[in-house]
Amino acid sequence: MNIKPLLSYIQNFVELTKEEISFLKLNLTSRKYLKGQFVLQQGDVCKTSSFIIKGCTKMFYVDDDGQEHVFMLGIEDWWVSDIGSFINQTPSDFNIQCLEDTELIQFPFDRMEDIYLKIPKLERFFRKIVERGLAATQRRIIRNFSLNAKERYLFFKESYPSIEQRIPQYMIASYLGITKEFLSKIKSQIAQEG
Template sequence: MDYSLILKNIAKHISLTEEEESYFTAHLQPLMIRRKQFLLHRGEICKYSAFVNMGCLRGYTIDADGFEHILSFAPPDWWIADMYSLISQQPGLLNIDAMEDSQVWLLSKANQEKLYIEVPKFERFFRIITEKSLVSYQQRTIDSLSLPAQERYLNFCKRYPSIIHSIPQKYVASYIGVTPEFLSKMRNDLLKQER
């Protein structure tokens, strides 16, 4: 696995010297995750932020009736973690698994804290990432409470254009809060409107 994608991701927000890049990459741990394999189970303490180099992960909960509720997807060039657990070091609320064979870079909470001290600009980088995550979750909550299903679907398409056609539709349905059958009908209706 090479570092080019993760370094480009970081360069969107902060500039690193070659020495700082080397210091950062020395703290990353590569991990291959097979399809349906878990990065994190609900109830475990999240010790890592994961950057997706290849593949796709999802973060979700399962309710008392056994229904999955997907909160986020992480295609290549995205970070994923159970933020509540990572920050509080309390047992997590999310399951995170691979939707396809995936390659990720793991950054431990301990190494992240070390980066803050040794390369202070990383504090800015992770603050920006955390703020974007907070804004995204808030917008998703508002959308779920106030928008009709069709608008939630269109927002999903804008947010995740790279995976809309490559992931099973049952996962899209779970994310926007409808049944797969309803999603199929809605997509057909949208296609008819476009003609």
């Protein structure tokens, strides 16, 4: 199991001893998914919090009309999970699907208390991760209210340049809350301005 990227990420927040790293390795799982496979399906309980070692994922929900709404995208060194379902062990509102062959390091819910008891500093680490995620979600909501579609696209393009080349345009449009046709129009407009 290749957990070096995860350990590098954790070290940005807390220092782990060799003993703690060994214990952590014993309590994590590694899973590879093929492009198109689901990590989580709407209605299922999220049993893991996952760190992306390799690959790309989308987190989305499907409304009553069958319309897909992309809530989050994930690439290497990002976390993917339905945090509400994971923490409360309740049915998920979201699907998590792999857009590429993907490798994840997973923290199983049923081992988290043991991990926190043996390595208390990881509780602080996960608090920091959740705080960052909440702050990012709040900023995204504000952008969705205050920026027009073109400004949202330009912000996305600037903030996540490596994602745009990896996913279909209709998913970017869904993430931005616009149609793929409108996204094409925005991109044409930007190209003409440039």
